Amino acid sequence: MTPTYYLLLSALLFSLGAVGVLVRRNAIVVFMCVELMLNAVNLSLVTFARINGGLDGQVMAFFVMVVAAAEVVVGLTIIMAIFKTRRSASVDDSNLLKY
Amino acid sequence: MTTFLSQNVERLQAPEIDYGAVAPLLIVLGAACLSVLFEAFLPKVQRWAAQVVLTLLTLAAAGAGLVVYASGEGTPEQGKLTLAGTIAVDRPVIFLWGTLLLLGLGAVLLIADRSVEPGGAFVADASILPGQGSQVYKGSGSTMVQTRAHATRFGMQTEVFPLTLFALGGMMVFVAANDLLTMFIALEVLSLPLYLMCGLARRRRLLSQEAAVKYFLLGAFASAFFLYGVALLYGYAGSVKLADIANATTATDRSDTLLYAGFGLLVVGLLFKASVGPFHAWTPDVYQGSPTPVTAFMAACTKVAAFGGILRVLYGAFERSSWEWNGVLWGVAIASMVIGAVLGLTQTDVKRMIAYSSVAHAGFLLIGAISLNDQGLSGTMFYLMAYGFTTIAAFGIVSLVRNGDGEATHLSQWAGLAKRSPVVAGVFTFLLLALAGLPLTSGFVGKFVVFAAAVEAGMVPLVVIALVASAVAAFFYLRVIVLMYFSEPAPDGPTVSVPGAFTTVAITLGAAITLVLGVYPSFALDWAGAGTFIF
Numbered sequence: 001m002t003p004t005y006y007l008l009l010s011a012l013l014f015s016l017g018a019v020g021v022l023v024r025r026n027a028i029v030v031f032m033c034v035e036l037m038l039n040a041v042n043l044s045l046v047t048f049a050r051i052n053g054g055l056d057g058q059v060m061a062f063f064v065m066v067v068a069a070a071e072v073v074v075g076l077t078i079i080m081a082i083f084k085t086r087r088s089a090s091v092d093d094s095n096l097l098k099y
Numbered sequence: 100m101t102t103f104l105s106q107n108v109e110r111l112q113a114p115e116i117d118y119g120a121v122a123p124l125l126i127v128l129g130a131a132c133l134s135v136l137f138e139a140f141l142p143k144v145q146r147w148a149a150q151v152v153l154t155l156l157t158l159a160a161a162g163a164g165l166v167v168y169a170s171g172e173g174t175p176e177q178g179k180l181t182l183a184g185t186i187a188v189d190r191p192v193i194f195l196w197g198t199l200l201l202l203g204l205g206a207v208l209l210i211a212d213r214s215v216e217p218g219g220a221f222v223a224d225a226s227i228l229p230g231q232g233s234q235v236y237k238g239s240g241s242t243m244v245q246t247r248a249h250a251t252r253f254g255m256q257t258e259v260f261p262l263t264l265f266a267l268g269g270m271m272v273f274v275a276a277n278d279l280l281t282m283f284i285a286l287e288v289l290s291l292p293l294y295l296m297c298g299l300a301r302r303r304r305l306l307s308q309e310a311a312v313k314y315f316l317l318g319a320f321a322s323a324f325f326l327y328g329v330a331l332l333y334g335y336a337g338s339v340k341l342a343d344i345a346n347a348t349t350a351t352d353r354s355d356t357l358l359y360a361g362f363g364l365l366v367v368g369l370l371f372k373a374s375v376g377p378f379h380a381w382t383p384d385v386y387q388g389s390p391t392p393v394t395a396f397m398a399a400c401t402k403v404a405a406f407g408g409i410l411r412v413l414y415g416a417f418e419r420s421s422w423e424w425n426g427v428l429w430g431v432a433i434a435s436m437v438i439g440a441v442l443g444l445t446q447t448d449v450k451r452m453i454a455y456s457s458v459a460h461a462g463f464l465l466i467g468a469i470s471l472n473d474q475g476l477s478g479t480m481f482y483l484m485a486y487g488f489t490t491i492a493a494f495g496i497v498s499l500v501r502n503g504d505g506e507a508t509h510l511s512q513w514a515g516l517a518k519r520s521p522v523v524a525g526v527f528t529f530l531l532l533a534l535a536g537l538p539l540t541s542g543f544v545g546k547f548v549v550f551a552a553a554v555e556a557g558m559v560p561l562v563v564i565a566l567v568a569s570a571v572a573a574f575f576y577l578r579v580i581v582l583m584y585f586s587e588p589a590p591d592g593p594t595v596s597v598p599g600a601f602t603t604v605a606i607t608l609g610a611a612i613t614l615v616l617g618v619y620p621s622f623a624l625d626w627a628g629a630g631t632f633i634f
Binding site for chain 2: 007014017018021027030031034037038040041044045047048051052054056057060063064067070071074075077078079081082084085086091094096097098
């Protein structure tokens with residue numbers, strides 16, 4: 001099994017996440033798509049670590065997980081605050097700031 | 100795999116730490132942790148005073164640590180790498196740290212101010228909703244107003260101080276990070292507090308929360324791009340150290356696809372933070388919706404940090420492959436200047452106008468950054484310093500012009516301001532002229548050194564476009580000046596608050612440095628050009 005397939009899978013997952021951020025309308029789902037992108041990066045990091053024969057990539061994946069967890073805390077707080085106000089988590093409703 | 104692991108474990112050595120060099124970092128981040136403990140254990144009435152004292156002391160101590168290190172006997176002239184080569188403390192980093200600490204001081208003074216808005220510009224509790232509790236709030240729609248009694252009784256959310264310190268610490272690591280992983284962690288440490296701070300405005304809660312959501316979602320999206328770029332560059336070079344990537348680009352047997360894709364994604368993440376060109380979409384919304392002191396902090400300090408990071412990455416890792424990417428960043432710089440200058444013309448809100456002006460300035464800064472010569476490095480850093488102080492003072496002034504609903508940011512409300520308050524209008528005029536880049540202001544010197552470096556690097560067409568863009572941008576600054584001086588004030592127009600000591604000091608600091616850097620720039624230029632990056 002060549003590691004290249006994992007890189008392709010990772011690129012696919014990353015693209016799916018990016019497309020999801022652009023087309024989905026619920027802030028929570030948008031945020032989940034960002035998390036999917038981060039996890040796609042983790043897969044890349046681990047695969048590259050395997051290809052390069054080092055451990056750096058695996059260690060970096062742990063860093064990314066910790067950062068992603070911190071981001072969840074902050075992100076859900078912000079989304080929850082605006083949900084309490086608007087009773088909706090749709091990113092289309094946040095349209096007061098424009099032009 | 101197990102033998103592989105155990106061999107590595109035996110070779111692991113604890114890295115050398117030069118505590119003197121990283122003292123400013125440790126002080127800022129340590130004080131941020133202490134500040135969190137203050138939030139947890141001090142009674143609510145004491146918190147504001149304790150936090151302000153702690154934050155100001157921290158900035159002073161970090162500044163003192165920086166001065167002692169920079170002027171110390173044993174300090175290597177070119178700087179040194181510490182913490183296993185992940186942090187570089189060289190001359191540009193010392194300059195940027197000093198700039199960040201001074202700009203942070205200005206921003207903290209604006210954040211701490213309670214005289215302009217009773218109780219401070221921040222909500223008493225971040226969970227307060229717009230319209231919650233009708234006896235506490237009056238007004239309707241998105242411009243809820245807390246009563247004065249409530250504001251003075253409950254004060255403000257003092258958690259904004261630890262958040263500021265964490266963000267500042269992240270920015271300082273970001274400009275000094277010598278490998279891409281450290282840079283990513285620093286990026287998040289500086290961004291996450293800023294997302295939260297955006298949502299803390301006392302007035303116009305809904306706009307503030309909306310700004311926080313937009314900044315967070317787009318910021319997280321951009322940092323995912325940054326991170327994928329890091330991963331691809333790791334795959335390309337087998338390491339995330341800037342020097343290793345630079346070495347890898349000279350070898351010919353590696354996949355260029357990984358290099359270009361990685362570089363592109365990495366730079367998108369960085370340009371997003373610096374609010375450059377086509378990646379600026381969040382900037383006007385977030386600048387407008389955030390509490391004005393936070394906008395000042397973001398506009399000044401984030402710009403310095405992001406461009407510090409861009410400079411380090413371009414010089415450290417990609418200088419030798421510059422032929423491949425130079426054209427793309429030319430396009431980005433042009434797009435940024437044109438977008439900022441043209442869309443700035445159509446703005447009717449003063450905060451949004453300054454936001455578009457910051458997009459145009461980001462284009463000018465990028466010209467300096469892609470010059471890739473010593474003048475470009477020192478010129479860009481000087482420009483960052485000049486722009487940061489001007490913009491802090493400008494947002495300080497914006498926070499003073501108020502009506503019953505809070506800040507009166509619509510430009511029509513600024514008509515005839517010079518008749519109401521000649522001093523405020525005069526200072527704002529000076530700052531706008533500095534943003535436009537007129538002589539005797541720091542903006543002129545900044546543009547001059549950056550454009551001179553670009554001409555030196557053979558980018559004459561880019562400089563011509565930049566000059567046209569700054570002429571267009573000058574129009575919307577002058578429009579505000581004309582509005583303030585030659586229009587009749589509206590009868591129900593805004594009043595100009597008399598600022599308390601904190602805001603006065605912040606505005607004076609910003610305006611004074613704008614003037615000093617315009618009249619006598621040579622000391623700062625020498626300081627900025629004292630050395631180059633080490634990797």
